[in-house]
Amino acid sequence: MTHQSVRPSDDEIENIVANYSNMLFKLCFSVLCNNADAEDAVSETFIKYITKSPHFKDEEHKKAWLIRVSTNICYDICRSRKRSDFINIDDLNNYCSTEQEHNILEEVMQLPSKYKTVIHLFYIEGYKSDEISKILSITPAAVRKRLQYGRKMLKMEYEKGCYDEKRRIYQGNG
Amino acid sequence: MMKKEEYIKAMDNIEISTEVKQRILNNTIKTNKSKERFNMRLRKKIALVAVAATMVLGVTVFAATGIVSSWNASSSSNYEYKTLPTAKQSIKDIGYEPCLIEEFDNGYIFKDGSIINNTLNDDSNTAVEKFKSVSFRYQKNDDKVIFSQDKYDYEMELAGDIIYSDNGIDIYYMSFTNKLVPGDYKLTEEDKKAEASGDLIFSYGTDEISISEVKGVSWNNDNVQYGLTQIDGNLSADDLVEMAKEVIAESK
Numbered sequence: 412m413t414h415q416s417v418r419p420s421d422d423e424i425e426n427i428v429a430n431y432s433n434m435l436f437k438l439c440f441s442v443l444c445n446n447a448d449a450e451d452a453v454s455e456t457f458i459k460y461i462t463k464s465p466h467f468k469d470e471e472h473k474k475a476w477l478i479r480v481s482t483n484i485c486y487d488i489c490r491s492r493k494r495s496d497f498i499n500i501d502d503l504n505n506y507c508s509t510e511q512e513h514n515i516l517e518e519v520m521q522l523p524s525k526y527k528t529v530i531h532l533f534y535i536e537g538y539k540s541d542e543i544s545k546i547l548s549i550t551p552a553a554v555r556k557r558l559q560y561g562r563k564m565l566k567m568e569y570e571k572g573c574y575d576e577k578r579r580i581y582q583g584n585g
Numbered sequence: 586m587m588k589k590e591e592y593i594k595a596m597d598n599i600e601i602s603t604e605v606k607q608r609i610l611n612n613t614i615k616t617n618k619s620k621e622r623f624n625m626r627l628r629k630k631i632a633l634v635a636v637a638a639t640m641v642l643g644v645t646v647f648a649a650t651g652i653v654s655s656w657n658a659s660s661s662s663n664y665e666y667k668t669l670p671t672a673k674q675s676i677k678d679i680g681y682e683p684c685l686i687e688e689f690d691n692g693y694i695f696k697d698g699s700i701i702n703n704t705l706n707d708d709s710n711t712a713v714e715k716f717k718s719v720s721f722r723y724q725k726n727d728d729k730v731i732f733s734q735d736k737y738d739y740e741m742e743l744a745g746d747i748i749y750s751d752n753g754i755d756i757y758y759m760s761f762t763n764k765l766v767p768g769d770y771k772l773t774e775e776d777k778k779a780e781a782s783g784d785l786i787f788s789y790g791t792d793e794i795s796i797s798e799v800k801g802v803s804w805n806n807d808n809v810q811y812g813l814t815q816i817d818g819n820l821s822a823d824d825l826v827e828m829a830k831e832v833i834a835e836s837k
Contacts, residue, residue, distance in 0.1 A: 419617065450608075
């Protein structure tokens with residue numbers, strides 16, 4: 412068995428940054444709440460990509476890998492922040508044109524990181540619970556719980572689709 | 586508007602700026618190039634040092650002030666250790682107690698060992714750190730494994746592919762072909778292509794041309810970098826991982 416680590420070419424790097432930097436930035440900003448930390452996290456994600464030079468089955472596999480790595484980097488940054496550190500969310504002002512938008516994003520930013528991540532992957536990236544479970548290496552039950560708590564804290568309404576998912580789960584469990 | 590829709594609409598506004606994207610791209614490309622240069626130099630050092638019977642695998646090391654550009658290692662041509670040293674002797678020789686294993690579960694037994702003098706240099710060839718390490722050889726029938734242990738201060742990052750992970754320790758696997766050639770050997774076009782792609786590493790100074798397959802696993806634990814390496818050996822990557830796991834268990 413031979414595993415030869417082959418570094419990506421400049422074209423491959425340009426391609427991956429062009430295709431995924433925006434998606435990763437949104438996710439990292441959501442968790443870290445400011446531009447500077449989000450930029451650092453995205454940058455570090457791509458550094459890990461060129462360092463590990465992983466082999467991907469397909470684009471979905473690549474995207475999932477990038478999400479998992481960037482999420483772990485964001486969690487490390489959060490852990491390194493002291494409890495007393497004030498989280499500056501002034502950067503939100505750059506992105507919000509209405510007070511409503513600002514308020515909803517501010518609410519999301521205040522969620523614990525692990526809930527924000529799942530909420531983001533479910534609503535913004537459109538992943539299903541079992542897909543989120545595989546990406547984040549947590550159980551499907553943990554995903555559903557975090558979604559439930561996140562929605563509760565945001566007072567986000569269940570929509571019919573979400574309720575049906577919950578109902579199917581209960582029916583499945585008898 | 587439902588809250589979910591509000592949230593999605595608000596998140597649509599968050600976008601990476603062109604300037605930030607370009608900055609990230611430039612930094613990634615630059616880092617990729619410097620890692621490639623360093624690994625090529627490091628593999629050359631690995632191959633040369635292998636001729637002197639000690640080896641370190643796939644390390645990319647970052648100094649606090651920049652990137653460590655070269656790693657020079659030297660050892661005596663005679664193996665200082667004919668038997669496994671004691672902890673006390675090791676501390677006297679290299680300043681710390683390495684992992685001391687007499688025999689691995691798969692039957693590889695301690696044969697001999699060397700003390701290695703290491704220097705990490707920056708781009709201007711200034712030494713940024715000097716340290717001693719040990720390299721032990723284990724043998725079963727005619728097959729040998731080199732077990733190296735290096736303790737140094739700079740942040741360590743290992744190259745190769747992660748082949749096993751447990752309890753926060755990642756074990757990396759790397760392999761390459763080492764072509765040993767005389768000092769005045771002229772590279773063919775095929776040689777140059779193979780060297781540029783990283784498929785072939787050249788070592789100069791032997792009397793005859795020969796090819797060796799080098800493979801090994803490496804990992805970091807408690808500020809020590811460990812490596813188990815074979816030159817034209819019989820062990821598989823999985824076999825080396827099992828030996829690594831034994832070392833990790835012994836080091837606890």
